[in-house]
Amino acid sequence: MKKTHFLKVTILFLMIIFVSCEIPSNPVSVALIDDGELIGKVNLDKFNDAIVPELDENNLKDGYKFLGWSLEENQEEPLISNGGVVTYQMLYPYLDKDSINLYSVYVERSEEDMADLVVGWYAKTETSGLSDEIVKKLEKPLIEYLKSKGYETDSLTIEFRSYDGDVATMGSNVNSDGDVDILIGVGGNITSKGNVETIEMASDIPMGGKSRTNVRLSDTDLSKDAFIFLNSTDATNLLN
Numbered sequence: 001m002k003k004t005h006f007l008k009v010t011i012l013f014l015m016i017i018f019v020s021c022e023i024p025s026n027p028v029s030v031a032l033i034d035d036g037e038l039i040g041k042v043n044l045d046k047f048n049d050a051i052v053p054e055l056d057e058n059n060l061k062d063g064y065k066f067l068g069w070s071l072e073e074n075q076e077e078p079l080i081s082n083g084g085v086v087t088y089q090m091l092y093p094y095l096d097k098d099s100i101n102l103y104s105v106y107v108e109r110s111e112e113d114m115a116d117l118v119v120g121w122y123a124k125t126e127t128s129g130l131s132d133e134i135v136k137k138l139e140k141p142l143i144e145y146l147k148s149k150g151y152e153t154d155s156l157t158i159e160f161r162s163y164d165g166d167v168a169t170m171g172s173n174v175n176s177d178g179d180v181d182i183l184i185g186v187g188g189n190i191t192s193k194g195n196v197e198t199i200e201m202a203s204d205i206p207m208g209g210k211s212r213t214n215v216r217l218s219d220t221d222l223s224k225d226a227f228i229f230l231n232s233t234d235a236t237n238l239l240n
Helices: 001-024 088-094 132-137 139-148 169-176 222-231 233-238
Strands: 028-034 039-043 051-052 064-070 085-087 099-108 116-120 158-163 182-186 201-209 210-216
Touching: 028 088, 028 210, 039 051, 051 233, 064 169, 116 169, 116 222, 132 158, 139 222, 139 233, 158 169, 169 182, 182 201, 182 222, 201 233, 210 222, 222 233
Parallel strands: 028 099, 116 158, 116 182
Antiparallel strands: 028 039, 051 085, 064 099, 182 210, 201 210
16 A cells, blocks of 8 residues: 555656646746736746736725736736736746736725725834834824814724835835825835835834834825824824
8 A cells, every 4th residue: 555655646746747847938928907008017937937016006096906916807806916926837827828918906995994094004013113002002192183183083084004024015015005194113214115105204203112214105184184193292102
């Protein structure tokens, strides 16, 4: 029985090697199509993978969230989630020529899913000094501050949303969500490495024993007023 089992495993292993060797190494051009428009290309072959980029805020459709890339138009589920690695082997079963198209995949946001203000925070505590417990201290004081500025806070929805991972991953997820108004607890490289476009930046903000950066991404009056509070001594005292 052991010999039979070994023989089957050996045959399966040889078949895998044979199939792998049968995959040609001709380079493939991958075209990225967003809403019917060619927005870029990546190239790959058997020995080199490629990175399919995120769509930045300039490409995102209002009221929609970018999910990733699919092999066909008007799909609900992506083959590649958000931006990520695409391999030759991944696309090989669908290749009938030396080029292939990838199409952007979106999901429509419902009004119930869209907060009036989204404050993202860097959940890598050892870097940002922030945690769920610390960030929750900001919620009521921020609402009270906005109420003092004349906002109808009873109907105002504010979401504090955590983002983890490295700077590039965080920036990719922020851009993918497309609805973040303010980021707190980030580094000054959120633009250069995170590829997040900012309107206003406040540096050297103390929080959790760290010196961090807050940035504003949207240009609404609500975002501007909230940003003022989040950079104030009243807010930073709550974070330390």
